[in-house]
Amino acid sequence: MKRMTTIKATCPDCGEVDLTADDILLRIGSMREKNTYGFSCPDCDRFVEKPADDRIVRLLLSGGVIPVVVQVPAEILEPRWGPPINHDDLLNFHEMLESDDWYENLTGGSRS
Numbered sequence: 001m002k003r004m005t006t007i008k009a010t011c012p013d014c015g016e017v018d019l020t021a022d023d024i025l026l027r028i029g030s031m032r033e034k035n036t037y038g039f040s041c042p043d044c045d046r047f048v049e050k051p052a053d054d055r056i057v058r059l060l061l062s063g064g065v066i067p068v069v070v071q072v073p074a075e076i077l078e079p080r081w082g083p084p085i086n087h088d089d090l091l092n093f094h095e096m097l098e099s100d101d102w103y104e105n106l107t108g109g110s111r112s
């Protein structure tokens with residue numbers, strides 16, 4: 001049995017908790033994505049995710065955490081506007097598609 005290094009992390013609810021390398025998900029972002037680390041709090045089961053700066057990344061790596069390199073789809077990096085789509089938007093869209101003039105509604109104009 002390999003003895004695991006204890007890594008201390010902070011849960012917003014429970015304060016400092018003891019984790020092992022296996023408990024920590026270290027995500028190394030590609031491109032402009034930020035590095036983050038996350039863990040499920042052993043006390044309250046809440047998943048905590050935080051930004052990981054270079055110092056934290058080195059610390060976690062030296063503690064035996066195996067990093068996950070995140071491959072980001074190009075869409076993620078595209079600029080976006082407006083609020084995220086919610087359930088109501090989907091329902092509205094569905095209702096719109098059932099009408100005969102959905103194309104005009106969607107494009108805001110006539111087909112001519």
Ligand SMILES: [Zn+2]
Pocket residue numbers: 011012013014015041042043044045046
């Ligand atoms: Zn907690």
